Structures are given as C-alpha cells and as structure tokens.
Amino acid sequence: MVERFASRIPTVGGIFIQMEDELAASITIQGAVWGGAKAFTVTSGPGFSLMMEHIGYAAMTETPCVFVNVQRGGPSTGLPTLPAQADMMQARWGSHGDYGIIALCPNSPQECFDLTITAFNLSEEFRVPVMMMLDECVGHMTEKVVIPEAEKIAVTPRRYTTQPPEEFRAFEPKGDMVPDMVKAGDGYRFHVTGLTHDERGYPSMNVETQDRLVRRLLDKLKPLANGRALCETEGLDDADVVVVSYGITSRVAQRALQMARQRGIRAGKFRLISAWPFPAERIRELAGRVKAFVVPEINLGQMVYEVERAAAGKAKVIPVSHAGGTVHKPEAILKAIVEAAQ
Amino acid sequence: MNEATLEIPYEIPEGARNPVEPFLRMDRMPHIWCAGCGIGTTVNCFTRALLDSKANLDKVAIVSGIGCTGRVAGYARLDSFHTTHGRAIPFATGLKLANPELQVVVYSGDGDLFAIGGNHFIHAARRNMDLKVICVNNMIYAMTGGQTAPTTPATAITATSPYGVSEPTFNLVALAEAAGASYVARWTTYHVKQLARSMEEVLKKKGFCFIEVISPCPTLYQRRNKMGDGLDAMKDYKAKSKVRNGAPTGECTLSKTGEIVVGKFVDRERPDYLELLKAQMIESLGDRYVEPEEACCSEC
C-alpha cells in the first residue's frame, strides 16, 4: 500500500512522507488534517501498538483521519506477514480512556478500495479516526478490482464552518452532535487540545465538561451502531444457525455455510463490515429467533464477546478460535455449525 | 516597555493594559505558571518577536507538546495546537506539509522535545523541515513534579534523583547542529532583548531553526537545589552567562554551576524539506510531477 502510494501520489498533487516511526506517523497525519488535507497512515503489528496514543488524540480532538492496520499474528513481533485478526479489541479500546472509533473489515481487494473511500467519508461525517482492519490475507490478496471513474466516486467533503471567526466555537456540536471543522491559516485563531475541553476548545478540567464531552464522543456514533451498520447477510430468513464473521474468515465461512446447507442445515451468514461500532441491535434482534451464533475468528476470542453480549443469553454463542498464522479450515467452522444446529 | 514604539496593528481589547495582551487569549487568564517562572518571560519575548517581524498572525500556527511549557500554545492567540507528550514536531510537520504558507512554531519543554520526543527532533532537523522550534529548558520535568530530564545537570537533586543526578547531560545546541538545523541559538530568560531578536530572526528564516532558552523553575528545580527564587536565577544567569556568538556548539555543554555560553551559534543556508522534495520529484518525474496544491479538500 505504502509503496504504491509513494509512487503514485507525486503525480496527483499529494505528499507521501516516510516518518521516523509510527508514533510520528500517527500524529503527522493529524497535523496535516488541521492544515486542511485528508490524510492516512498504514501499519501492521507493533506499529499499531505505537499508534494507540494518537488514536486517542484523534478521538479527543475529533480529527478525521484513517488508520490502516494489516493484522498479523501477535503478541509482540509475533508472526510478521502471517494472518491474524487479533487486533480487533485493540482497535476499539487500545488508547486509554473512553472514546469511540469506527472500524471497517474488508474481505477482498475490491472492498479494500471501496471501503477506504467509505472510511474517509465516515471519518469526515463523524469526525473520528476510522480504522481499516485488514488481515494479512486480504492485505496481500490479488484479485480483480474495478476502479470507477473519479466522478462516480461519492466523496464526503470536510464540513467547514461558515460562521465568522468572532462567532465560531470550534468544538460546539451541531445537530448531529458533530462540530464543524476549521483549518489553520484562515484567521479563526482556534485552539485544539487533547485535554478535556469546552465548546471553545479551551481546557476545562471538571466533572461536568468531562461528562458532556466524553458522552458525546461516544453518542455521536450511535447511528452507525444501529440502522446504518454495514453488514452483508444471506439466508437469515429461515436460519437456525448464524455464522458471524469478518475479513478473510468470512470467505472461509462462506464455504462452511455452503457445506452446511448441502447437509440440510439452515445456516445463515452475517458478515460484519463495520465491526465498530458493533451492530448490537442487529444481533440482538436475530438472537430472538435463531438457535445459535457461530463466531470464527483468527484470534482466541474477541468479537465473539460482543456477539455474546448482544445475544444476552437468548441464543447460544459458539466461538471457533484460531491462534493465527493461517486461516481456518472450513471443516472446523462446519463442525461448529453442525453442533450448533443440534 | 515604551508603548509608543509598539504600534500594535490590532485593536486592544477594552481595559487591556499590557501590550502583549492582543497576542494572548486573555479569556484564559490567569495562566497556570508559578510566580518567578521563566516561561512567561519567553512568551513576552515571543510576542515581541511576532510584533517586530510583522508576521501575518493569521498565518502563524503554534504547536506545543505537554508540560508547563506545553501550555504556551493554549495561551497564544494564534491557530494553536496542544498535542501529545513529545510529538509536537511530527504534528507540526504534517501541518506544514498540508499548508506550506503557514509559519509553524513549535514551543515546548526540554523533556518533551529531548526525552520522549528526541527522535522526532533529530529527524526534523535532518530533513530541514521548515519549523521554528523554541525549547524552554528548565532542566527538569516541571509539570509532573520535578523529575530528572536528559537536560538535568549532573549532581542536581530532583524528585527522581534524590541523591543527585549521575548521568551526563544533553548538550542541545550541539545536538541540533549535528542533526542539521539551519539556525541554532541559546539565550537565558535574562537575555530578553537578544532572545526576542533571535525569535524574530527565525520567524524570517526558512528551514529548521532551534532556540534553546535557559529558564528558571523556582518551584521545583531551584528550590530543591537551594538556588533561590526567580530573581536569584536572573542574578545567576547574569553572572554566569557569556555571550559567544559562533562558538563551537560542542564546547557549550551546561553544568549545574558552571558557565552558560549563550549566543547565536549556527546560521546557515540549506534547502528545506519541501524544496528538496520538489527538486527530486522534478528530476525523476519531470512533467508528471504535480505539485501539492494548498489543501483542496473543501471541494474534492
């Protein structure tokens, strides 16, 4: 991704800079955003750990930006360039404090293209860091990709304030709970801080401001947790068992689902595309009418806990864990589906 | 100060008395700094430099890290960013690249810029990124209670070196020169005129510029080391400092009680990051190179 970007971007009027480390990269993009650019950074494994402080900074300062993480096996240096899906909780909770982010999980090169556009658009709409959570398989996969004409790509522009500087308050939320943007150099003389701040953007470290600000940072994402959650479903109408998966695992699960249907098991597919905010309402609604959820993922249990929480005991939840290094065998997922159907 | 010479091109808010007020967020006063602290003195010099440089203040941005000095950004009536500990320089790098017409000033403490942030400092200097870095060196992590910094001189007592510091101290000006800075100077808060002039110079100079300001922290450093208050620090700086413009930076190491060499040590011309980038891209890509426009995403 970086190599392609470095070769292409100087021919289309952008800048690629290779920073000294991931700590730097993850905050350089945010300086660029406040200078008026759209910006992103890319990493894998330990680099993602180094970026955590600045994911919190982006959440707190409502800086729209995109982080791409091609997940590999961990912990620590782990399995360089072998697949895993074990950073899903880190993406959600890795920085200290309470905050919300968006995470998208493509399962094909085409989706890597399409969802990166979505990621930028959502980051502008909600003013949060958006994480593209690939895994090594999807990251290195070669498949046909259709790139639409530029005019056909919907791009969400940054919502700059139209208020004059005297009236503008940089962190005053609008109707959608998201404040309007501003950029350096336009005469607004605004202030941005990672400290708890009031609507002017000034540090205001007290219980009331903290409550108002931090709740809003989470609440503004609610539309994505509910109606607007991105997912792909199949065969849910008559399903007894639903396989909840994402990324490369969803493609292995597809095979397992076929095999299950061939055996007459009514199995359905629920593929998480926006994994965070977690589409809890959708799962809750399904839990009322299916027997069980099967949750394969290349980790020892992460998103499965969210499924369990949303299902709230109304349906069985069966994890199919894998420590990483390769993908599941479809048979492993099939076995769980068969068990679940009984 | 002589008000007649100031010619402030801005309306002074009603009731304002101090000529620096138009440069500050007066709605945030009082500030958090202790009596006798040197940070405010440096801010005074900075506002004087802004005034004298006749810079368009709408195009000056200030970026701080975390610490007592890190609070400077929050008080400056500029586009101002209070970032994370140690990362003011990479943030400023992004800001500059996205909007090259901004004059980007990094204003932070010794711990912020040279302990946790040291790696970014050397790389920004190496790239000759067009940033003006002002470091208030109070030789301590002040905000967190006076712990040892890489700049704390040997034998000094700190919260984390109760028996005295044993490590050698960092010579910041030598580091800056070796890493490639275009401009390197050091003053103390006693040298207000020289400091303001240096700040004005860097506001007019392209490339990576570095000014170290030796500044007292009476509350934590002075007190623990029985060095008196803010006024005693001024007397001390006056007695011990020696102006040696152009001095070899390698000879300018600071110690707890020794000489403080001050002056402008380096002032050289090097192409900056964006100039080098453009030259290389034109060399390799010719007509295919498209220069970055000023951020275009309000339309696209």
Ligand SMILES: Cc1ncc(C[n+]2csc(CCOP(=O)(O)OP(=O)(O)O)c2C)c(N)n1
């Ligand atoms: C990652 C991280 N580590 C530690 C801290 C705590 N911290 C805040 S300010 C500071 C030191 C500041 O020292 P300096 O830059 O010299 O500023 P001063 O207060 O002396 O002006 C530290 C360690 C932090 N905010 N973030």
Ligand code: SF4
């Ligand atoms: S603790 Fe020291 S550096 Fe911080 S404001 Fe007080 S005197 Fe200044």
Ligand SMILES: [Mg+2]
């Ligand atoms: Mg300090």
